[in-house]
Amino acid sequence: MVEQRTSRRGRPVSEASRVAALGSAAELLDERGWAGFSVDEVARRSRVGKATIYKHWPSGFALAVQAWGERVTQAVPTLNSGDARSDLYDQVVRLAAFYRSRSGAVAVELLGAGVSAESGAELIAEHFFGARRTATLALVRDGIERGQLGGELDPQLVIDALFGPIVFRLVNGMPALTDSEAAALARLTLRALGA
């Protein structure tokens, strides 16, 4: 077995600095959004040197995405109760609620920036959707296997069909979906996916 050589000579990398930068980055995104975000300001607030920040993250965008990722992923817990239809319905309603919040608006800003940022797609996928999309994919597949959902549509597309409308609303510059609107959309799509 390969021995993991964790300690080297010299002062070790400071976990405290990493955490402090993430915390200040999240705080700054909360206050000013991505448009008002700057690495200088994160360094100022966290008392972490800019060079140290650039050692941990390749860009301010990468830092912001990771800092915000915690909020995005914690906002809506993944679930798999055995009833795929009801689990998916719950997820849609909960995610709609998230995107109605301040946090959701900042998340959408970052989603847009991710399209052009260096490694933006990977960063967004990893910190915003990665674990969730995988879990929801399993949920859909389980549902199809159990006969709760029809299997004619690619499970990836099922996810897009369920959650896409929520984000679309926001980037259209329209009011976010209410709970009842989100519920109506979820019922529509789930009905179409009926076994």
Next chain:
Amino acid sequence: MVEQRTSRRGRPVSEASRVAALGSAAELLDERGWAGFSVDEVARRSRVGKATIYKHWPSGFALAVQAWGERVTQAVPTLNSGDARSDLYDQVVRLAAFYRSRSGAVAVELLGAGVSAESGAELIAEHFFGARRTATLALVRDGIERGQLGGELDPQLVIDALFGPIVFRLVNGMPALTDSEAAALARLTLRALGA
């Protein structure tokens, strides 16, 4: 009838400058996207003074959105042939093709930035979705009236259900929808909306 008072004192605003700025802005967005956009560079390329640009548009974002709006709205013509189901199906497939293009990626960047920009929602609504959303809304309403579509869902939500998944894919950092995937999604949603 309201008399159109077109002339005022002083030298009139130069239409040529306005058009030149829009052209250079579109060119710049094409080359570098919104992340690489700057008012200085637009001024440089178009040989239009910065002060003139700021007289026409309150911010670089407003200029970029208007410049790009022409591409977005011209990419997919609105239609109303009398057959709502087939018209909506066509729109979905065409729009998916647009968002697969370079132009679509830049459009998504701007959509994200619009969330936080000053008057971002209004600008996006006016230049990106305004006319199209209104036309598509009429299409849906006509379809319901003619009995081609079921009327249980708010027409606005119908639009979100149809077009939302396309944009969602992109901001998830995943490959854009292929024609056949877009078609499958359109069929799913239209089936659920069956009379």
Next chain:
Amino acid sequence: MVEQRTSRRGRPVSEASRVAALGSAAELLDERGWAGFSVDEVARRSRVGKATIYKHWPSGFALAVQAWGERVTQAVPTLNSGDARSDLYDQVVRLAAFYRSRSGAVAVELLGAGVSAESGAELIAEHFFGARRTATLALVRDGIERGQLGGELDPQLVIDALFGPIVFRLVNGMPALTDSEAAALARLTLRALGA
């Protein structure tokens, strides 16, 4: 006799505009000095078009010099009482008082700018020193003729010797000459010029 044909077709040149621009220019120089002077602001205050201003004066500097020239030349009246020594002594003391004032500070700003401005020397000579220097020159020559002053020094240099120290003080960043200091200097130089 040749009839002077002063009127031509079209609207005559407005003397009122010229005077208004001069007035606003002087007011602006009073408030902000040459450093804070701008043709735009003169046009704004005087409600005279910028093009009209540039028709009357080739540059903002020319306008400023003419506007301020009235203050400079009116501040110290020329005199020739027959007693050259006492007349020159009076002039020195009066001019020192002028350069102690706000008006004097602005005048020195313009003197400095005149060194490099287009036609600066001519403008300064004409509006600031022209008539005065000619008159004082006559005073000196009369004094020499009458035997009140020695004639070994070029009259032009006499003027420089008498009035130079006053301005020099100001551009050295030192407090302006008091009346008694100016008097002491005048007496020194006049003594040296004794017949």
Next chain:
Amino acid sequence: MVEQRTSRRGRPVSEASRVAALGSAAELLDERGWAGFSVDEVARRSRVGKATIYKHWPSGFALAVQAWGERVTQAVPTLNSGDARSDLYDQVVRLAAFYRSRSGAVAVELLGAGVSAESGAELIAEHFFGARRTATLALVRDGIERGQLGGELDPQLVIDALFGPIVFRLVNGMPALTDSEAAALARLTLRALGA
């Protein structure tokens, strides 16, 4: 003894940048004078960032004065040979020669601007006249002590009397003093100051 605390936290200020900016500023003043001077152009030529320039100097004027100060102070060396009369005479002739040069014209521009600039008087006094005026003052006082000069006039006024006419000529928009004119003026004033 006071301990010299030379090192501080953070990257030290770059002496090379400071020197490069001064050099480019002097070059620019030489070419275009104060009227054609701009911080942007200095930054461009010296490849020093504008922020760095504004860290070293509070304004473009402060930079220009310091950059030109070296030329002004090196143009005429101070001296004190023991013979005050001959030393002062030499100084007047040499200074007249300096003000006849291109460098002298730029210096006069800066003198005028210093009247209104923020801290203009202090900057001019420090970089243009400071050391020289102090040295010349000592020269005059030594001369009075040794009986070479009469002591009835304030030594500060002696300096104004000797050097004022030189600058006055220039700001009058007249040709600068020739060597022989300067010499005549110096003789006149020194005669008046005779013991």
Next chain:
DNA sequence: GCCTAAGCGAGACGGTACGTCTCGTCTTATC
């Protein structure tokens, strides 16, 4: 208990964009 190496904060660096201002010119409708 020193020595050496690496990470640390602080902050200066060159570069570039911001949005505003002024310059001197121009193009209208009005007088």
Next chain:
DNA sequence: GATAAGACGAGACGTACCGTCTCGCTTAGGC
């Protein structure tokens, strides 16, 4: 035909942020 109003291209203003760099200080393992 001269005017005021005001838009125009050009480019400087002083500030902010980018990502890199250079300091002195700190913290570890190796000797």
